[in-house]
Amino acid sequence: MAVTSRDVARLAGVSQPTVSRALRDDPRVSEETKKRVRDAAVLLGYVPSEAGRALSSGRTRRIGLLVTDLENQFYAHIIAPLHRELESCGYQLVLHTETADESVAERLIANGLDGVILATTTVESVVPLRLRDRGLPFVYFNRTAALVDADATVVAPAAGFEVAVDRALALGHRLIGAVLGPQNTSTGRSREVALRAALAARGIPLEAGVVRHGPFDTAAGDAATAELLALPDPPTLIFCGNDVMAYGALNAARRAGASVPDDISIIGFDDLPPASWPILELSTIAYDYVQMAREAGRLMVERIEERPEEFAHVEFETTFVERRTLSAPRAH
Incomplete structure (x- = not known):
């Protein structure tokens, strides 16, 4: 039989809601109680259910990354740093691909995400408009749309x-x-x-x-x-x-x-x-596209957890790197 949070509560001598709060590191629970709950969880081999956490917190801790141009090699290089940034904040990255704006928006909304990072938006895209109207937070990465303002990391x-x-x-x-x-x-x-x-x-x-x-x-x-x-x-x-x-x-x-x-x-x-x-x-x-990806992840988490009044637009400056493919033109 699987170990439940009620089993942990009985061993630790606390209520079941206290177990949930303690394992979420809720500041309302004393450090002594948190330690007792964690020790009981380890002793019993209890693993918290992500589904249960989602039900209790109202969050799935899942962030979507929308890439409609998956064959573009650029995006392969930003997935890893974005994943690491979100993981460090306790979120999972979920890759979504689609081509038709309407089905994209509906799919993102239906997938129980806490937020979405839009990576291949066109200027006339209606996806940001639909996400805004449905109350799903999002951040622009690299590309932005004209219809809706939002947090963004751009070059x-x-x-x-x-x-x-x-x-x-x-x-x-x-x-x-x-x-x-x-x-x-x-x-x-x-x-x-x-x-x-x-x-x-x-x-x-x-x-x-x-x-x-x-x-x-x-x-x-x-x-x-x-x-x-x-x-x-x-x-x-x-x-x-x-x-x-x-x-x-x-x-x-x-x-x-x-x-x-x-x-x-x-x-x-x-x-x-x-x-x-x-x-x-x-x-x-x-430019530092790795840091730009990490910044998009940070902005996404901040938007979900803190809901700042103003949108943040973070620009990354460019430099020129000269290599072999540039030289003086051949004299004619």
């Missing part, structure tokens, strides 16, 4: 682009192209704005003919770069919306027989671990 791309553009101009690049992310994402928009602003401030136009947009994936980077390299006057440098697109750009250059960086220089964004591998040595714009 501030301007500083990294300014340094990268200065370095590119110093090397002699003037015809600069870009393979940018989707225009219906806040990250796609903010990175494009930052790049255009950095170039314009230095008198360099970003011409429409050498700009492409697409999903933040390798295939989009490959296809767009192949188009740019086939132009009569191709750019000597391509800025990519993220590292994953830059991987595709490198593939396209190799396929076209273009030398990187002699014929074409390539700069990514994110500084994912493969960017520093000797086989790639990708120049890229970097």
